[in-house]
Amino acid sequence: MTRAWTLASRPSGVPADEDFALIDIDLPPLKEGEVRVANRWLSVDPYMRGRMNDVKSYVPPFQLGAPMDGGAIGEVVESRADALRPGDMVQHMAGWRDAAVIPAAAAQKLPALEVPPQAFLGQLGMPGMTAYFGLLAVGEAKPGDTVFVSAAAGAVGSTVVQVAKAKGMTVIGSAGGSDKCAWVRDLGADQVIDYKADEPLVKALGRAAPEGIDVYFDNVGGQHLDAAIAHAKPRGRLAICGMIDMYNTGAPTTLRYAARIIGARLKIEGFIVSDYMDRADEFYREMGALLADGRFRREETVFEGIEQTPAAFRGLFTGENRGKMLVKI
Template identity: 75%
Template sequence: MARAWSLHSRPEGMPKHTDFAMIDVAPAALGDGEVRIANRWLSVDPYMRGRMNDVKSYVPPFALGEPMQGGAVGEVIESRADAVPVGTWVQHMGGWRDEAVMPAAQVQRLPDLGVDPQAFLGQLGMPGMTAYFGLLAVAEAKAGDTVFVSAAAGAVGSTVVQIAKAKDMTVIGSAGGADKCDWVRSLGADAVIDYKAGEPLVKALAAAAPKGIDVYFDNVGGDHLDAALAHARPNARFAICGMIDVYNSGEPTKLRYLARLIGNRVRMQGFIVSDHMARAAEFYDDMGAMLKAGTLKREETVHDGLEAMPDAFLGLFTGGNKGKMLVRL
């Protein structure tokens, strides 16, 4: 019998293991146009924390007691859809489980880019698209810009660093701890701030970008966002991807430098990657060219077994990942 993780209770603050429950999923016969997928790789992502709250958002909250959803890559093992035969490797949103049954229209074949299949859950999937379109379409970053990236050792941030360098930008990354900072430097970042080193971020960013920044790619919020505001150049553009600092806290974000938005005419824009899915072919063409040129590197933090899903998810909020956090089945 297939198994899946469900939300047992809605977390208050940081989620706990007791907020999750493994459930059995009754076997389902395939209908016309449906496929059965044996999941091989599962993704956990910070945005999932928001879906655990019973609030209105851009995606519905997880239903208590029902299988959760998330990115997954797997192999079709049964099909009633001619366009997606048995043996096809696909990506889809039927994650947090070992087997998924869904309409073939809701799965995507993995593009032939010569990479491991799990790459399509990270650098060549939703996180990579978030980095690509957030940097180039939302922030309108261009050659010569100075770009500040928070959570630069994460799945999204590390890809932002590499795309920005490939497009001839100066990049300043922020990461926690010497090991992660060294890795971000190896990706080409011109300067790296260790936010765990104790120096105030405003002061550290002043030293790294004495002439200020043109672009801020925000994965964190909080003090990182405030430091970016403090050093924003005129007409700077901020792409607000996520604010992991506040996902588990009810405390309001205090921004001492918010008023600098006015005089420096800073544009701050939140975005969702699904806004740009119609341009996926553009993303794969450009990222494929970077792959062939040897420009892109990727790192994965892998947990094994479906039982490890909560541990992998919780690790996102404690600095437990370098690159993309994945679960291998």
């Protein structure tokens, strides 16, 4: 018998315990081309909040009463596929449960990098790829640019900081609280803004970047996006990855300085990491080189036990994570 989390009701605001239910499910016998995977690590990510609403999006909403899904790392324990054998560690999307039967084609064998397997759910997985391609492909960041990144202590933001520094850019990060700000500085950020301080963000960014910013990597929306638009240089680029400020409230960002988009010829582009999956080899090559040179650091916040998955997810919205938020089974 396998345990899986399901959505019991559609949350209003930050999801509560009663919005989730841990249920028992039966796994079917293996068919040809399938594998049975015992999950070892589960990922929780901000985008999952949108899937808890019954609205159309780029990812279908979770269905009430059905097992939820998300990124996971597991061990193949049974296989009817030539490509995978028992003992192989794989990444797949049948998370929020302790085991799964999936097509072998839906499981990616972990790349041969000298890192723990859970790293491929964080800075060497989807969040890392989001950071890498959002910064370099969408934001078109180049050596000498000044880059502003919000949520710089998170899995995506901390990767943006390090990739930007490795590529010769000046980095301004935003994080909440003195501990997180100190860590972002340790990662190499030239300046760090504590968004929980009393100073308005638009004023703090103006002080940190008196000549303006070339690129903004947005994980937050809200006042961070307003400040970035206010201080973007002519032809500045804004890569919109997420807007965690509004995921639980539904409140739109104000776009208080939107008129500057016209006069400064700003480029604002949203993106989804799946747009760049065909360039995954480039990402692993580049990140592998940074790892080998000792120029890349990872951080994880780990909740123990599948029972803690909803609590880990809620922690994303209350600032409990530094680096990648994970659940260890």
